[in-house]
Amino acid sequence: MMRRTAITAGLIRATLALCAIFSASFFAQCASGQIEKVVDDAGRQFFVNAEAPVTAKLTASKPRTNIYLPAESSFTGRNRPAMEIGRDGVEKLVREAADRHRMDPALVRAVIETESNWNPKAYSRKGAGGLMQLIPTTAQRYGAYDVFNPQQNIDAGVKHLKRLLERYNGNLDLALAAYNAGEGAVDRAHGIPAYRETRNYVQRVQDAYFRPGSGRLADAFINPRAIHRDVTPDGRIIFTNE
Numbered sequence: 021m022m023r024r025t026a027i028t029a030g031l032i033r034a035t036l037a038l039c040a041i042f043s044a045s046f047f048a049q050c051a052s053g054q055i056e057k058v059v060d061d062a063g064r065q066f067f068v069n070a071e072a073p074v075t076a077k078l079t080a081s082k083p084r085t086n087i088y089l090p091a092e093s094s095f096t097g098r099n100r101p102a103m104e105i106g107r108d109g110v111e112k113l114v115r116e117a118a119d120r121h122r123m124d125p126a127l128v129r130a131v132i133e134t135e136s137n138w139n140p141k142a143y144s145r146k147g148a149g150g151l152m153q154l155i156p157t158t159a160q161r162y163g164a165y166d167v168f169n170p171q172q173n174i175d176a177g178v179k180h181l182k183r184l185l186e187r188y189n190g191n192l193d194l195a196l197a198a199y200n201a202g203e204g205a206v207d208r209a210h211g212i213p214a215y216r217e218t219r220n221y222v223q224r225v226q227d228a229y230f231r232p233g234s235g236r237l238a239d240a241f242i243n244p245r246a247i248h249r250d251v252t253p254d255g256r257i258i259f260t261n262e
């Protein structure tokens with residue numbers, strides 16, 4: 021019995037000794053990571069508490085994906101060579117088309133963002149295709165025989181949008197509604213049709229167009245839903261959306 025007690029006591033002492041060694045080693049490593057030695061110009065040594073250096077993790081920025089369209093040919097003779105164009109190239113096409121047709125490029129960008137999210141190969145279940153989602157009859161009316169060609173699609177889409185603005189005397193709500201639902205639907209409704217898709221579309225395009233940083237031309241259009249601040253002659257401040 022006494023021998024068993026002695027063996028047990030020995031095991032306990034050995035375990036405590038190992039724990040003490042481990043603890044000392046652990047805290048020494050932690051302290052070495054927090055204490056830094058500094059030597060000044062006179063050779064004096066100082067020990068200061070410092071955080072462990074942080075290793076910066078540098079990640080390569082995600083490259084912009086270019087738009088690649090393979091070559092296509094048809095029996096009608098309208099062949100298209102392969103083309104590769106980046107987002108900057110599409111932006112250039114937008115600015116050029118907007119300048120040609122005297123349109124605000126920010127409005128064209130808002131329509132493209134809402135229609136296709138800048139995907140030139142986008143195709144809807146209604147048969148609209150390309151960046152500005154043109155149906156074939158509308159595209160061909162304005163000279164775009166390949167709706168997936170970014171240059172043709174943007175130029176035809178800008179022409180169509182400008183004609184709608186002229187038809188509705190600059191009313192942006194009606195022009196956008198007609199771009200989405202067609203002129204017949206707008207004329208029958210005498211305003212924005214009561215289609216949820218069309219109402220959401222008009223709202224989304226205007227949200228993108230009027231948001232800060234969109235590059236919208238000053239005074240090109242007035243946001244009818246914006247809150248305006250007015251001051252009356254007697255000094256009262258009135259906020260209104262009219």
